[in-house]
Amino acid sequence: MSDAVARATWPRRLGRSRNVVTGALIVTLVVLGALFAGAVSTHNPRRLDPANRLKPPSAQNYLGTDEFGRDVWSLVVHGSQVSLLVGATTMALTSLGGIVVGLVAGYYRRLDLVLMRVMDGLMAFPAILLAIALMAARGSGVGNVIFALSVVYTPRTAMLIRSTVLSIRELDYVLAARALGRRDLAIAFRHILPNCIGPLLVQGSFIFAYAILAEAILGFLGVGVPPYVPSWGNVIASGKNVIREAFWVSLFPGLALTLSGLGLNLLGDGLRDTLDPRLRVP
Amino acid sequence: MTAYLIRRILALVPVLAVVVSVTFLLIHLIPGDPVSVMLGPDATPAQIQAARHALGLDRPLPEQLLKFYARVLRGDLGRSYFLDRPVTQALLERAEPTLVLTLSALLVAIVIGVPSGIVAAAQPGSLWDRTLMLAALLGVCVPGFWLSLNFIYLFAVRLGWLPAAGYASIFVDPVAALRYMVLPAVSLGFSQSALIARISRSCMLEALQQDYIRTARAKGLSHATVTWVHAFRNALVPVVTVIGITMAILIGGAVVTEIVFNIPGLGRLIISAVLRRDYPVVQGVILATATAYVLINLGVDMLYVFIDPRIRYE
Numbered sequence A: 001m002s003d004a005v006a007r008a009t010w011p012r013r014l015g016r017s018r019n020v021v022t023g024a025l026i027v028t029l030v031v032l033g034a035l036f037a038g039a040v041s042t043h044n045p046r047r048l049d050p051a052n053r054l055k056p057p058s059a060q061n062y063l064g065t066d067e068f069g070r071d072v073w074s075l076v077v078h079g080s081q082v083s084l085l086v087g088a089t090t091m092a093l094t095s096l097g098g099i100v101v102g103l104v105a106g107y108y109r110r111l112d113l114v115l116m117r118v119m120d121g122l123m124a125f126p127a128i129l130l131a132i133a134l135m136a137a138r139g140s141g142v143g144n145v146i147f148a149l150s151v152v153y154t155p156r157t158a159m160l161i162r163s164t165v166l167s168i169r170e171l172d173y174v175l176a177a178r179a180l181g182r183r184d185l186a187i188a189f190r191h192i193l194p195n196c197i198g199p200l201l202v203q204g205s206f207i208f209a210y211a212i213l214a215e216a217i218l219g220f221l222g223v224g225v226p227p228y229v230p231s232w233g234n235v236i237a238s239g240k241n242v243i244r245e246a247f248w249v250s251l252f253p254g255l256a257l258t259l260s261g262l263g264l265n266l267l268g269d270g271l272r273d274t275l276d277p278r279l280r281v282p
Numbered sequence B: 001m002t003a004y005l006i007r008r009i010l011a012l013v014p015v016l017a018v019v020v021s022v023t024f025l026l027i028h029l030i031p032g033d034p035v036s037v038m039l040g041p042d043a044t045p046a047q048i049q050a051a052r053h054a055l056g057l058d059r060p061l062p063e064q065l066l067k068f069y070a071r072v073l074r075g076d077l078g079r080s081y082f083l084d085r086p087v088t089q090a091l092l093e094r095a096e097p098t099l100v101l102t103l104s105a106l107l108v109a110i111v112i113g114v115p116s117g118i119v120a121a122a123q124p125g126s127l128w129d130r131t132l133m134l135a136a137l138l139g140v141c142v143p144g145f146w147l148s149l150n151f152i153y154l155f156a157v158r159l160g161w162l163p164a165a166g167y168a169s170i171f172v173d174p175v176a177a178l179r180y181m182v183l184p185a186v187s188l189g190f191s192q193s194a195l196i197a198r199i200s201r202s203c204m205l206e207a208l209q210q211d212y213i214r215t216a217r218a219k220g221l222s223h224a225t226v227t228w229v230h231a232f233r234n235a236l237v238p239v240v241t242v243i244g245i246t247m248a249i250l251i252g253g254a255v256v257t258e259i260v261f262n263i264p265g266l267g268r269l270i271i272s273a274v275l276r277r278d279y280p281v282v283q284g285v286i287l288a289t290a291t292a293y294v295l296i297n298l299g300v301d302m303l304y305v306f307i308d309p310r311i312r313y314e
Helices: A002-016 A018-035 A072-107 A109-124 A127-138 A142-168 A172-179 A186-223 A231-240 A248-275 B003-028 B034-039 B044-054 B060-072 B086-121 B125-139 B146-158 B174-208 B211-218 B223-261 B266-275 B279-307
Strands: none
Touching: A002 A018, A002 A248, A018 A072, A018 A248, A072 A127, A072 A142, A072 A186, A109 A142, A109 B003, A127 A142, A127 A186, A127 B003, A127 B223, A127 B266, A127 B279, A142 A186, A172 A186, A186 A231, A186 A248, A186 B086, A186 B223, A231 A248, A231 B146, A231 B211, A248 B125, B003 B060, B003 B174, B003 B279, B034 B044, B034 B060, B086 B125, B086 B174, B086 B211, B086 B223, B086 B266, B086 B279, B125 B174, B146 B223, B174 B223, B211 B223, B223 B266, B223 B279, B266 B279
C-alpha cells in the first residue's frame, strides 16, 4: 500500500475503531463541560453557604453540597478546567521536551549516552514522589504542578522518540537525504519527525490521563493547586474529612476523574491499535 | 552469571549518580533563598547566615555537589530540624509500614491479576474473557486513592467490618495488623492487578500458540495440565517484568494510601515534611525510594535466570 493511500484511510480506520470513538466521545463530553462550565453549573463553585452545608443530592444541588455549603455539581464542572489545563499543557510540554531530547539523543551518539543516563535516573524515582518533591521545592500552584509533571513524564516520551529515531535513521531514504547533502536539522525535521507523530499521539493520550490523575493526587495530598481552587483532587480531599456524613462529596469528583481516565485510555488504546498495530496487545 | 551480575551492578552507578544529583538539585529549585524559606519569616539574619553555612550553601555549586555525594556515600542524609534526629533514623523508623503495605498490595495484585489473566486467556472471546478484561480496563482507570475512600465508606462506615484507618505492627499484634491492612492493601493492589491481568492474558495467549503446547495436547495431556504446567511457566517471564514495573507504581501509590488510611509510613513522613518545609527529609525519602526501586529491578533481572533457563548471560 502506498503512503498516500494509507494516509487517506487514516480517518476511516480511526472512525471504525470502537475504542477511539468511545474514548473521543467521553473526552469531548469532558472538554465541553469545561468550556461551558459557567453555563452548565448551577451555583458559583467558590461561594460558601454555611446554612446549606453537607446537604444530600437534591433538585437544588444535583450532587449535594460540601462541608462549606459549596455545590458539588458546580465544583465538579469547574474542577474539570484545572484537570484539562494541567493535562493538556503537560502533554504539550512533555511532547516538546521529548522531541528535543529524543531527536538529539537519537542523532548525536555521544550526547545519547549522557542524555539517556539522565533519563534513566529521572525514571528511577517513583513518579508521584518526584512530583511531590518538586512541588515541595516550588510551592503550590497550577504552573508548578504543570512544571513538576512535565519533568516527571518527559523521559518516557524522550525514550520513545529516541527509539523511533534510531529505527528510522538508517533507512534508505534518510541515507539518500544525507547523501544529497541535507543538513542534520533538516533531515531530523523533514524526514524523521513525521514518523514520530503516531507514537507521539498514542503516548500523548496516556500522558494526558496520567497527568490528570497525578494532578488530582497532588491536590488530594494538599501539595497541588491551592485548596481554594475548585479541582477534583481538592474536592475529594475535603470529602475525605466528611466521609461519614456525606459520601457524595468525594464520590462524584472521583467518578469524573475515572470517566476522564477511561476516555483517554480508550483513546490511547484505540490510537495505538490503529496507528501502530505492531504495539498491539493481543 | 557472575560477570553479568557485576556488569549489571556497574551499570547502576551512573543511574544512581543521577538520582543523587537530582536529589541534591532539589534544594536549588526553591525560588528565592532556600534557607529563609526553610527557617520561616521569624528567623534573624544571623540565624539564616549560620544555617546557610551549616548546610554549606555558601560554597560554589560543584563543591556542594561533591560534598553531598560524599555525605550520601557515608550514609549521612542530614538532619531533620522538626523531628530533631538524623534523616536516616527517621527513614528507618517509618520504613516498616510502607514495606508491609507495598508487599501486601503486590500480593493482592498478583493473586487477583495472574489467575484472572490466565482464565481469560484459556477461552479468548468468551464471556469470562470479556467480563474480566472490561473489569481490568475499569480497574486501570479507577484512581486508587478514590477507591480507598469508597472502600472506607462501604466496609468501615456502613458495614463496620474493618477499621477505617490506623496501623498496627505485624510484629506486635498480627491480628490487628491484618485487620488494618486489608483495605489499604486491596485498594492499592487492585488497579495494579488490572495491569497484571492484561499482561498475563496476552503472555498466556502467546504461550498457548507455541508448538510444544500442540505437542502436549496431542500427547493427550489434560487441558488443565497443559494450561497450568506447560503454558503457565513460560507466560511467567514477562509477568515478572511487569511486577518490577508495578513495584515502582506501588511505592508511589503507597504514599497516597498512607495518607488516606493514616498509616505512619514514608508517605506520611514526606507529606508532613513538605508541609513543614523540612527539605532534608523530602530529599531522604525520594533518595531512599529511588534506590530501593533500582535495586528491586536488579533483583527482578536476576530472577529471570531462575525462571527461564533458556536465558543465559555471558
